[in-house]
Amino acid sequence: MIIGYEKLRLVQDDLKKANIDIIICDEGHRLKSANNKSAQAIRALNTPRRVILSGTPIQNDLGEFFVMVDFVNPGICESYATFKKEFENPIIKSRQPEARKKDKEKGKARSEQLASLTSLFILRRTADILSKYLPPKAVEYVVFCKPTKAQIALYSGLLESSSIRQCISGTDSPTHVLQAITSLKKLCNCPSLIMTKASEGDSSYTNLAPIIDKYSSSITTSGKLAVLDHFLQRLKKETDEKIVLVSNYTQTLDILQDLLNMRGMSFLRLDGSTAKLAFPYKALITSTKRQEYVDRFNRTNREGSFAFLLSSKSGGVGLNLIGASRLILFDTDWNPSVDLQAMARVHRDGQKRQVYIYRFLTTGMMDEKIYQRQITKQGLSDSFMDAKANSSGNSFSLSELRDLFTFHENTSCHTHDLLGCTCLGKGEKPIKEELQSDENDLEDELLGFIPASQAIAEIMPPRNNQMNALNDYLHILPQELNESELEELVEDDILNSVMRDTDSDSGHCKISYLFVKYSATPTEDSVD
Known part of the structure; x- marks a missing residue:
C-alpha cells in the first residue's frame, strides 16, 4: 500500500486490523516531533519493522535525531530526558569555542558513543554515488552584497524602533521577536517590502517616516537587487543558459518578477498556491499542474522561459529543473536543509552543463546572521551522519548568535571577521x-x-579556530585584487563581470566579499 501521511491518519483504525509487517516512511524527517500526529498513528499500528528514508535527518537539533532513532528502534536511547542528559547536553556544551578541555573530551566521547550506537541501524548514502551520472560538482558562491544608503538608513532606524528595543531588552514575546527578525530580513531583500507597515501607521515604524521621505527615489532597490540586475543582463547577453531564482517570500518573488518584466525576460513562476506563466504569456494555472511547467521550462529555449521563480518552501523539494545551469538563493532560511534542497534543483540526473549556485547575502545585516546560524546547524548534522573529522566544534558562540539585532556597517564580511582568518581575502586556501x-x-x-x-x-571573535565548513571555501575580497587575479580565482565570467561593476558613490565593488567552493555538492539527499 502506498499512502500519504495525512491519509494514513484518517484510516489508521482500519489499518490496525491488518497485519502489516513493515512500514517505510519517505521524507522521514517530517516525523521529527514526538507529538507529530503521523508518527503517533504509525506507532499505534504496532508494526514490527519501521524504516525511515531521509536526506535531512537533523534539521535543527539533536532532539529531532532522538525522535527518529526512537521511532525505528524504540528504547535504544531510553527516554528523551536520559538522552538529553547523557548525550545532547555534553555534546552541545563541548562544541562551544569557550568550552574547557574536560568538556571537550566528554563531548567527544559521548559523540563517538552515540555515532557508534546508531551506526548499527543507520545506512548513509550521499549524492556522491551519483557522481558518475552527473556533471562536475556544482560551484558554490556566497555573494556578500553591499547595502544601499536607503537600506543602511532604514535598517539603523528599525534597530532604534521601540519594537526592536523591546526585543533586545528581553521583555518582548517570541512572536514579536520573530516579526522584528522578519522585517529586517525583508529589508535585506528590498526596502519597499517594509513600506506597508510604515504606511499603515504602525507605531513601531513611525521613526522611519523622515528616512522614507529622504530616500523615496531609491526605496525600490537594494544591494542584492542591483547585483542581480547586472547579473541577469550579463547572463542573457553573453550565454545561452537559463536560471532559477529562489526566495522564501512571495512578496520578494513579486519584486523579482517585476525586474524580469522590466528587462523583457521571460519566466515561469511556482510559489505553492499558483503557477504563473509570464511574458509573453498571461495564463494563471493551479499548482496541481506544476510538473507541466517544470517540463516546459526544461524543454523550451530561453525565449520561452529564461528564468524560473521558485518559492523555497513550496517548490524546493522534488522538482527537477535541469533546464537551468545556474541558481540564485536570493534570501536565506534558518533551516539549512531548506536551502540545500532548493540548491539541488538544478544539479540532478540529466544535467548536461556545469552548475553554478549563488547565495546572496546583505553584508552586515540579518541575512548574514542567519547564514552564520546555518553553519552551526550544518556542522551538527555532519558530525553524526557523516562522522566528519573537522566538525567537532561550532564556528560561532551562543553570544555571537544572540547578536542578531546589531548592524555591522563598517565591514566587508562580518562572517569572515568572526572567523579571525588571516588570509587577507586573497583567495588562499584557509589553513586550520x-x-x-x-x-x-x-x-x-x-x-x-x-x-x-x-x-x-x-565576547572575543575566535582566531582561526574551528572554522568547520568554511575551511572548504576560498575567501575573496574583490577590492583588494586586480582583474587578472579575480579571473584566476573566480572561474565564472558572468560573476567576474559583475564584480567589476562599481558603486557610483564609493567607487567600490557592489560585491563586498565572496566565498567560493569548487567542490560543492548542493545536498546529500540521496532519497529525493
Missing part, C-alpha cells in the same frame, strides 16, 4: 591551525578557577 595553550591544563591546578583569557572568550 590548532591553537596550543596551556591554560586548559591549568584548570585543575587553579582549583576550579578559570583563566581570565578563557572567561572573556565569549
Whole structure:
C-alpha cells in the first residue's frame, strides 16, 4: 500500500486490523516531533519493522535525531530526558569555542558513543554515488552584497524602533521577536517590502517616516537587487543558459518578477498556491499542474522561459529543473536543509552543463546572521551522519548568535571577521591551525578557577579556530585584487563581470566579499 501521511491518519483504525509487517516512511524527517500526529498513528499500528528514508535527518537539533532513532528502534536511547542528559547536553556544551578541555573530551566521547550506537541501524548514502551520472560538482558562491544608503538608513532606524528595543531588552514575546527578525530580513531583500507597515501607521515604524521621505527615489532597490540586475543582463547577453531564482517570500518573488518584466525576460513562476506563466504569456494555472511547467521550462529555449521563480518552501523539494545551469538563493532560511534542497534543483540526473549556485547575502545585516546560524546547524548534522573529522566544534558562540539585532556597517564580511582568518581575502586556501595553550591544563591546578583569557572568550571573535565548513571555501575580497587575479580565482565570467561593476558613490565593488567552493555538492539527499 502506498499512502500519504495525512491519509494514513484518517484510516489508521482500519489499518490496525491488518497485519502489516513493515512500514517505510519517505521524507522521514517530517516525523521529527514526538507529538507529530503521523508518527503517533504509525506507532499505534504496532508494526514490527519501521524504516525511515531521509536526506535531512537533523534539521535543527539533536532532539529531532532522538525522535527518529526512537521511532525505528524504540528504547535504544531510553527516554528523551536520559538522552538529553547523557548525550545532547555534553555534546552541545563541548562544541562551544569557550568550552574547557574536560568538556571537550566528554563531548567527544559521548559523540563517538552515540555515532557508534546508531551506526548499527543507520545506512548513509550521499549524492556522491551519483557522481558518475552527473556533471562536475556544482560551484558554490556566497555573494556578500553591499547595502544601499536607503537600506543602511532604514535598517539603523528599525534597530532604534521601540519594537526592536523591546526585543533586545528581553521583555518582548517570541512572536514579536520573530516579526522584528522578519522585517529586517525583508529589508535585506528590498526596502519597499517594509513600506506597508510604515504606511499603515504602525507605531513601531513611525521613526522611519523622515528616512522614507529622504530616500523615496531609491526605496525600490537594494544591494542584492542591483547585483542581480547586472547579473541577469550579463547572463542573457553573453550565454545561452537559463536560471532559477529562489526566495522564501512571495512578496520578494513579486519584486523579482517585476525586474524580469522590466528587462523583457521571460519566466515561469511556482510559489505553492499558483503557477504563473509570464511574458509573453498571461495564463494563471493551479499548482496541481506544476510538473507541466517544470517540463516546459526544461524543454523550451530561453525565449520561452529564461528564468524560473521558485518559492523555497513550496517548490524546493522534488522538482527537477535541469533546464537551468545556474541558481540564485536570493534570501536565506534558518533551516539549512531548506536551502540545500532548493540548491539541488538544478544539479540532478540529466544535467548536461556545469552548475553554478549563488547565495546572496546583505553584508552586515540579518541575512548574514542567519547564514552564520546555518553553519552551526550544518556542522551538527555532519558530525553524526557523516562522522566528519573537522566538525567537532561550532564556528560561532551562543553570544555571537544572540547578536542578531546589531548592524555591522563598517565591514566587508562580518562572517569572515568572526572567523579571525588571516588570509587577507586573497583567495588562499584557509589553513586550520590548532591553537596550543596551556591554560586548559591549568584548570585543575587553579582549583576550579578559570583563566581570565578563557572567561572573556565569549565576547572575543575566535582566531582561526574551528572554522568547520568554511575551511572548504576560498575567501575573496574583490577590492583588494586586480582583474587578472579575480579571473584566476573566480572561474565564472558572468560573476567576474559583475564584480567589476562599481558603486557610483564609493567607487567600490557592489560585491563586498565572496566565498567560493569548487567542490560543492548542493545536498546529500540521496532519497529525493
